Amino acid sequence: MTLLTNHRILITGAARGLGEAFARAALRSGSRVVLSDVLDERGVALETELNAGWNGRAKYVHMDVSDRASVHSAMGSAVEWLGGLDGLVNNAAITHSGGKAMDAISEDTWDKVMAVNAKGTWLTTVAAKPYLVSASAQQGHGRIVNVASDTALWGAPNLMAYVASKGAIVAMTHAMARELGAYGITVNAIAPGLTVGESTAYVPEARHAYYKNGRAIQREQTADDITASVLFLLSKESGYITGQVIPVNGGFVMH
Numbered sequence: 001m002t003l004l005t006n007h008r009i010l011i012t013g014a015a016r017g018l019g020e021a022f023a024r025a026a027l028r029s030g031s032r033v034v035l036s037d038v039l040d041e042r043g044v045a046l047e048t049e050l051n052a053g054w055n056g057r058a059k060y061v062h063m064d065v066s067d068r069a070s071v072h073s074a075m076g077s078a079v080e081w082l083g084g085l086d087g088l089v090n091n092a093a094i095t096h097s098g099g100k101a102m103d104a105i106s107e108d109t110w111d112k113v114m115a116v117n118a119k120g121t122w123l124t125t126v127a128a129k130p131y132l133v134s135a136s137a138q139q140g141h142g143r144i145v146n147v148a149s150d151t152a153l154w155g156a157p158n159l160m161a162y163v164a165s166k167g168a169i170v171a172m173t174h175a176m177a178r179e180l181g182a183y184g185i186t187v188n189a190i191a192p193g194l195t196v197g198e199s200t201a202y203v204p205e206a207r208h209a210y211y212k213n214g215r216a217i218q219r220e221q222t223a224d225d226i227t228a229s230v231l232f233l234l235s236k237e238s239g240y241i242t243g244q245v246i247p248v249n250g251g252f253v254m255h
């Protein structure tokens with residue numbers, strides 16, 4: 001038995017980066033996983049690669065989290081393939097505003113970042129709700145893990161639209177937990193620190209060093225440092241933890 005044996009999990013933004021790492025970890029932990037993204041070529045290639053190792057336990061679906069119709073149609077396909085839904089990881093996000101002072105960000109950028117990161121988390125959660133309610137009634141657990149960011153906790157400068165959207169995720173996690181608690185669904189967020197990967201390759205060395213030197217554990221953060229927190233929050237065993245935001249950042253921010 002592993003932590004997520006036979007769990008049915010949907011992860012948004014899972015064609016690359018942390019979402020991909022969460023998908024690999026969830027498969028290792030025994031679950032079946034739907035990976036959703038807008039990067040269809042990478043998503044399909046990843047599905048093929050994962051299924052070679054995990055015997056058909058992964059499926060890719062196109063889902064643009066900022067578009068209600070896309071979310072509902074993809075959620076329908078995902079749930080049909082999975083045969084229900086036990087856990088949702090709201091991971092998809094864009095940064096776009098990185099390295100810019102707040103007066104250098106356009107309204108268009110602001111709106112796009114909010115549409116994917118904040119509205120997207122709301123839309124996917126609404127679409128997943130009936131299936132999580134049903135899983136909770138039948139099996140006693142329904143789980144949502146929102147991916148926030150520690151930038152919203154320490155006030156990272158020159159990242160305003162993104163930080164605002166991640167602050168919204170923190171607030172939504174609290175409110176969603178209260179709203180869905182009656183159904184036995186838990187809602188928590190993780191707040192990773194700056195993590196080495198494709199999406200942060202643009203980040204100047206000075207910001208990497210600032211993080212590294214400010215951590216209790218003074219080294220670079222990788223995706224592997226984060227996956228276990230997500231698996232635990234998806235598991236049945238985490239059932240009395242809800243509405244919490246857990247910084248996973250080597251002790252850079254202590255919440």
Ligand SMILES: NC(=O)c1ccc[n+]([C@@H]2O[C@H](COP(=O)([O-])OP(=O)(O)OC[C@H]3O[C@@H](n4cnc5c(N)ncnc54)[C@H](O)[C@@H]3O)[C@@H](O)[C@H]2O)c1
Pocket residue numbers: 012013014015016017018019036037038039063064065066090091092093094116147148149150191192193194195196197198199200
């Ligand atoms: N990497 C970090 O340092 C770091 C730190 C803190 C929090 N995070 C958060 O972790 C999560 C993953 O980040 P990452 O570093 O892996 O970034 P990433 O850019 O590698 O992955 C994000 C994924 O979301 C997808 N996506 C973008 N717009 C979408 C849309 N409209 N609909 C569906 N999918 C969409 C992208 O195609 C991509 O595959 C994000 O929520 C991010 O804010 C990352």
